[in-house]
Amino acid sequence: MRRLLSVFAVLVFGFTMQAANASAKEYAATSLNIIPSGQWGSIPAPAGADSQALMYDALTPLFNNVTFSDIKQNFKSQGFGVGPDGPGTNEPVPYDGVTITRDKYNVPHVDSTTYDGGIWAAGWIAQEDRGILLAQVRYNARIAAIDVPNITAYSAILGLDSFVPSAETEEVVAQQTEALLAKGSDGEQALADIDTFLEGMNAYLAANSPGTAPWTRNDIYAINAFKDQFLGEGGGDEARRSQFLDGLQDRLGVKNGWKVFDDLAQNKNNGSPTSVDGKFPYMPIPQNGRAGTVIIDHDSYDEFDPVVGGAPMPLSGSDPRTNSSNTLMVTKKKSATNKPLMVGGPQIGYNYPSFMWEIDMNAPGLKWTGSTSAFAPGYLLIGRGEDFSNTLTSASADLIDQYAETLCGGSDTMYRYKGQCLSMQEFNAGTLNGDPVKFMTTVHGPVTGYATVDGTKVAISSKRSSYGKDVVDILFNQRLSNGSVTDVKSFYTAANQSPQTFNSFYIDNKHIAMFTSGRLPIRHPQVDPRLLTKGTGQYEWQGFLDKAGHMQGMDPKSGLMVNWNQTAAHRFAAADDSWGRNGSVARVDMLNKQLKKNRNANGKWNLPAITSAMNSAATQDVRAIVTVPLLRKLLNGSKPPTGQAGQMLKQMRYWTEKAGSRLDRNGDGLIDAPGAASMDGAWDNIANAFMKPQLGSQLDELNSLFSRFDSPPGGQYNGWYQYFDRDIKRLLGKDQPKPFKKSYCGKGDLEACQTAxxxxxxxxGQELTSEYGTSDPSQWQASATAEEITFSPINILTMAYTNRPSGYQQVVAYKSHKK
Incomplete structure (x- = not known):
């Protein structure tokens, strides 16, 4: 069987079966990485499991002063072979022609004489290094594959829950085989690779855990769905946003309610920071009627709990989707070395064992080193080929829509679609911790709850464009791994294979580039994509965005390509659940401002300059960088009501002037800058004060949709600092590409705003005086210990707060390219 698959690989990809350990030319000038969670995955954590975490943590206090020496000391090699991370230790495996050598970080270096041997070895390593974690993930991941309403696979995995899938669930998950077969020879090869990967996984289990049920294709499909749910999708929160709009209209009137909603949703904004040149129009707001849009009554949405008879589960308020990961890239023209530069990686939290691990793969037709996981069977996720590197950030583009189903037949389980009164279908998903999991479905997808429209009950259902196609994402990884990606054009083609939504980045010795993937629906022109779609059948999706419509670009004129999950290009609409993506300011401004400071006399950058920008922004507070300067302008010339209030603003100003860091440099457990304590204690009150004139009683409801601030140790992605920027600039008469339609602070009256x-x-100040036991703001110091980083569920090291890539961070530059 393996021999046949190897022949197939030669026919499809043109692989030559030369010895895998033949010497290869090194095309990289610099190729380094760091994975703080490390390669080990056993419990308890063995000695050395924290080795990379210690290196990672050592970079943090260097702030904006990272040197070449610091980079080499606090990142490790991302070259091929054991190299400087030796001596290596060979590990015996029961597969002819396969050698696995472990370096001092426990990273496996695979040498195989056959293509299949490399894929098999990756499966063996997956079970050896992450068997404990994978045992917890494999079945719980089915929750994501079948879109169980209002429960996430992530919460079940971290909660150590136990989902036992039904036969009905297994049948649905198995249909992803057809999704791969529909992709032709690439899909057929992916299936063959999945099977070979499973052979490696199950060989390890047979030898070391014979009582464990063998892994199947469904396990791989489900874990792909888990990745999709956690990192690769956006949208699907229209019901809550819709009832929020109705509440605005109840209080402010229909016209003004729409204006406030338009402001807060920040759907598009020509003034937002972007990553690539050009405009990519997507998801227009209807201009001539919204017949296909439904607005439900305020506070009427009642989410459905699919767990029958069990303890109540946390519903949509605990959405684990991450808006993290950053990338800083410099074009050849703006590089001090005349070669493109990149520092970047995903932020996926701090877990031990981690969901990702590292492999150096050297087999015929497979030449890569980097991070991988069980959803990518022997394929590269993030890392490098011989002459290029890739990384990604979450794009959270709008893949999911909720529908308002018109009920009929006097029943809560019958609905109208295309002129017929149809019965919902019950889906028996299995059990969670022994309790049955059941939910109803419509033609659109699972029923997530019920609401009312002008007092009439409707059902709310959810439709995801990547449903049943999660595994197709691996075709991107396949092309990254097998030599298909040779330049920017082929990288775009590879990235476009994925139905999941990511900003994928590419660098070689000449170019930097980005492509945003995802199976992006084209909505009916009378559907407002921010709100519920009428489910009667007249307003269905009208196809999907073609490759040319996806955000993409190479070598920006500015010389920089920087992304920290903001929109990558103008005119591309934010998903209904991503109100911070198109703000006029964002945390990416911290990176951009530091990069500007770090240019040399010729206006160019080297690797220490961009690494320093990343590292300093990682401990800055975005409010110190973008909000405090505007706050001072707002209050300039006005008199504080107390001397203490004036001193608090003064401390915030000092903090900003000293770069706005949250570092604890002296190790006393306190943030050095007193201004951080003033801002932390005052921000929610300031946010309420400037928003209350329009939001009134809906302040906390808005906070549930878009938080006042994603405080450290959170990632600072969400925050009303974006609203403050646009509102106060409007109030002060500052030019803006797209000002708000309504005034918030003081309802446009400067003196009233200042007073508030x-x-x-x-x-x-009164509250902080009580907290710190002194009325002097210069003596207030917020706790640094409270925002320290710990690993979950097993803590291998407690680290200082930093907001930087945690999954797999690279520092790379290439000097040449394969011919």
């Missing part, structure tokens, strides 16, 4: 903000600061 000063009073909020003064109120906070």
């Amino acid at each position: 903000v000063w009073n909020a600061i003064a109120q906070s």
Whole structure:
């Protein structure tokens, strides 16, 4: 069987079966990485499991002063072979022609004389290095594959829950085989690779855990769905946003309610920071009627709990989707070395064991080194080929829509579709911790709950464009791994294979590039993509965005390609659940401002300059960088109500002037800058003060949709600092590409706004005096210990707060390219 598959690989990909350990030319000038969670995955964690975490943590206090020496000391080799990370230790495996050598970080270096041997070895390593984690993931991941409403696979995995799938679930998951077969020879090869990968996984289990049920294709499909749910999708929160709009209209009137909603949703904004040149129009707001849009009554949405008879589960308020990962890239023209540069990686939290691990793969037709996981059977996820590197950030583009189903037949389980009264179908998913999991489905997807429209009950259902196609994402990884990616054009083609939504980045010795993937629906022109779609059948999706419509670009004129999950290009609409993606300011401004400071006399950058920018932004507070300067302008010339309030603003100013860091440099457990304590204590009150004139009683409801601030140790992605920027600039008469339609602070009256903000600061001063036991803001110091980083579920090291890539961070530059 393996011999036949190897022949197939030669026919499809033109692989030559030369010895895998033949010497190869090194095309990289610099190729380094760091994975703080490390390669080990056993419990308890063995000695050395924290070795990379210690290196990672050592970079943090260097702030904006990272040197070449620091980079070499705090990142490890991403070259091929054991290299400087030796001596290597050979590990015996029961597969002819396969050698696995472990380096001092426990990273496996695979040498195989056959293509199949490399794929098999990756399966063996998956079970050897992550068997404990994978045992917890494999069945719980089915929750994502079948879109169980209002429960996530992530929460079940971290909660150590136990989902036992039904036969009905297994039948649905198995249909992803057809999704791969529909992709022709690439899909057929992927299936063959999945099977070979499973052979490796099950060989390890047979030898070391014979009582464990063998892994199947369904396990791989489900884990792909888990990745999709956790990192690769966006949208699907229209019901909550819709009832929020209705509440605005109830209080402010229909016209003004729409204006406030338009402002807060920040659907498109020509003034937002982007990553690539050009405009990519997607998801227009209807201009001539919204007949296909439904607005439900305020506070009427009741989410459905699919667990029958069990303890209540946390519903949509605990959505684990991450808006993390950053990448800093410099073009050849703006590089001090005349070669493109990149520092970047995904932020996926701090877990031990980690969902990702590392392999150096050297087999005929497979030449890569980097991170991988069980969803990518022997394929590269993030890392490098021989002459290029890739990385990604979450794009959270709008793949999911919720529908308002018109009920009929006097029943809560019958609905109208294309003129017929249809019965919902019950889906028996299995059990969670022994309790049955059941839910209803419509033609659109699972029923997530019920609501009312003008008092009439409707059902809410959810439709995901990548449903049943999660595994197709691996065709991108396949091309990254097998030599198909040779330049920017072929990288775009590879990235476009994925139905999941990511910003994928590419670098070689000449170019930098980005492509945003995803199976992006084209909505009916009378559907507002921010709100519920009428489910009667007249307003269905009208196809999917073609490759040319996806955000993409290479070598920006500015010389920089920087992304920290903001929109990558103008005119591309934010998903209904991503109100922070198109803000006028964002945390990416911290990277951009530091990069500007770090240019040399010729206006160019080297690797220490961009690594320093990443590292300094990682401990800055975005409010110190973008909000405090505007706050000072707002309050300039006005009198504080108390001397303490004035001193609080003064401390915030000092903090900003000293780069706005949250570092604890002296190790006393306290943030060095007193201004951080003033801002932390005052921000919620300031946010309420400037938003209350329009939001009124809906302040906390808005916070549930788009939080006042994603405080450290959170990632600072969400925050009303974006609203403050646009509103206060409008109030002060500053030019903006797209100002808000309504005034918020003081309803447009400068003096009223100043008074409200000063009073909020003064109120906070009283609260902080009680907390710190002194009325002197210069003596207040917020806890650094409270925002330290720990690994979950097993803590291998407690680290200082930093907001940088945690999954797999690279520092790379290429000097040449294969001919």
